[in-house]
Amino acid sequence: DAMVIQNPRYQVTQFGKPVTLSCSQTLNHNVMYWYQQKSSQAPKLLFHYYDKDFNNEADTPDNFQSRRPNTSFCFLDIRSPGLGDAAMYLCATSRPDRDGQPQHFGDGTRLSIL
Amino acid sequence: SQKIEQNSEALNIQEGKTATLTCNYTNYSPAYLQWYRQDPGRGPVFLLLIRENEKEKRKERLKVTFDTTLKQSLFHITASQPADSATYLCALVADSNYQLIWGAGTKLIIKP
Known part of the structure; x- marks a missing residue:
């Protein structure tokens, strides 16, 4: 089945130690998104790629970076994680050539900061 | 702002009854609205x-209504x-026509 896969499911890192989260998709969708979601809150868009074009949200901290080496893979790098970065990180894809196309999510990476 | x-309060419903969840929006005129289900520790x-x-719009036991006058x-x-127990999120399309603006879910x- 075509899907969005995130690794790892759980990540523990130390305060200030860089961490990379990964996402892969077999849907061949143009757009890939990274969201941060904290408990009982709406998913917060960090950035997205439309093909190779990178789009950063205005309020995404500089601490967060992303790479998309090819259509299938996307990475989220947190350069110096702080305690406030503990959250669920969700990767999603969509194919916006048709209006209203839904986003397809992976099961997320739960990031804990020690 | 949009x-x-x-x-935000959990909705408790007896099995067999109809559950109704509400999504209200302001300062926006979305072209469409989506509903997602999210289970604990999973993606929407x-x-x-x-x-x-x-x-x-209907799909099996699900029904969605959209009132652009009430913005609801x-x-x-x-x-x-009991298997329907989860958090349900609504999302509206943003001006870009493919990005979504999300509610926090109910x-x-x-x-049983």
């Missing part, structure tokens, strides 16, 4: 989409089951 509101899963020119969407689950608990 705002989406969903009831798309359920239904309704366009601005549609009043109602209602999400109904008929003959509810937790639904179906009691």
